[in-house]
Amino acid sequence: MAPRFEYTQAEEIRDSFARNGVRHLFLGKSGAILLGFPDTTQDADVFVEKSESNGRSLVVALRELGFDLTDGQADEIGRGKDFIQLKNGPFDLDLIFAPDGIESFAEAWERHVDVEGFAVCHPDDIIRSKAATNRVKDRESLPRLKQFRDFWVGSRGGE
Amino acid sequence: MTHPVSHALPEIEIREPTPDERTQWFEEFQAAARRPLRTRFRYAFIKTYKPVLDDAEYRSFESTAEYRAWCEAQLPDWLGYGPAI
Numbered sequence A: 001m002a003p004r005f006e007y008t009q010a011e012e013i014r015d016s017f018a019r020n021g022v023r024h025l026f027l028g029k030s031g032a033i034l035l036g037f038p039d040t041t042q043d044a045d046v047f048v049e050k051s052e053s054n055g056r057s058l059v060v061a062l063r064e065l066g067f068d069l070t071d072g073q074a075d076e077i078g079r080g081k082d083f084i085q086l087k088n089g090p091f092d093l094d095l096i097f098a099p100d101g102i103e104s105f106a107e108a109w110e111r112h113v114d115v116e117g118f119a120v121c122h123p124d125d126i127i128r129s130k131a132a133t134n135r136v137k138d139r140e141s142l143p144r145l146k147q148f149r150d151f152w153v154g155s156r157g158g159e
Numbered sequence B: 001m002t003h004p005v006s007h008a009l010p011e012i013e014i015r016e017p018t019p020d021e022r023t024q025w026f027e028e029f030q031a032a033a034r035r036p037l038r039t040r041f042r043y044a045f046i047k048t049y050k051p052v053l054d055d056a057e058y059r060s061f062e063s064t065a066e067y068r069a070w071c072e073a074q075l076p077d078w079l080g081y082g083p084a085i
Helices: A007-019 A026-033 A052-065 A071-079 A105-110 A122-135 A136-155 B019-034 B036-045 B064-076
Strands: A022-025 A044-048 A081-085 A092-097 A113-114 A118-120 B058-061
Touching: A007 A052, A022 A026, A022 A081, A022 A105, A022 A122, A026 A113, A026 A118, A026 A122, A026 A136, A026 B036, A044 A052, A044 A105, A071 B058, A081 A105, A081 B064, A118 B058, A122 A136, A136 B019, A136 B064, B019 B064, B058 B064
Parallel strands: A022 A118, A044 A092
Antiparallel strands: A022 A044, A081 A092, A081 B058, A113 A118
16 A cells, blocks of 8 residues: 655656646546645546547656556556556556546546646536545535535635 | 636535534635645545555556446445445
């Protein structure tokens, strides 16, 4: 089991993905935390655009970050299997190519938020995704996340 | 931060918080907003062992539906990865 996710590791993801041109967005509670949501989580969730070139770049970036990928795993990541859990690197990372509740990467990208260089899904997409999964743990967190969304929108002048 | 495209929150049935929850959460959001991102990060990410989930170094699923079904079938209920009723 990898140690807890650190800020410097988030920076490494951001920087390595940028260097390699990986189109991605932080999603889930890790995305909400980047936006300012005060809560706890264990893993980083990254929504990755599903395309052949993006998949190839992603594999290069992950290996650069220290993930020990077999050729078979690299092939699955490269072709964008919808959901991939990585625990074979310096931190745990969930790669999501087709999150529930979000129509397309392009749409999510259009309304994404930049937080100190981190590309993050808009809180509405984070809520939409969590609502669509309909898991117990997500349903429990939604009322507070929705309140945070309203606070966040208000703090930005009601955008 | 950049300026995202404004759009309405989707219609989702979400429990309304109590007045006490609203007050407490608002104070927590305000306090968090005063902290730098690096500090928020330090307190946000934790690590505890999750049975089954943490027992493999790599898993992949062709669809999120397949992943949800796997979670429901394989993970202990108390982890909360099962479907809400």
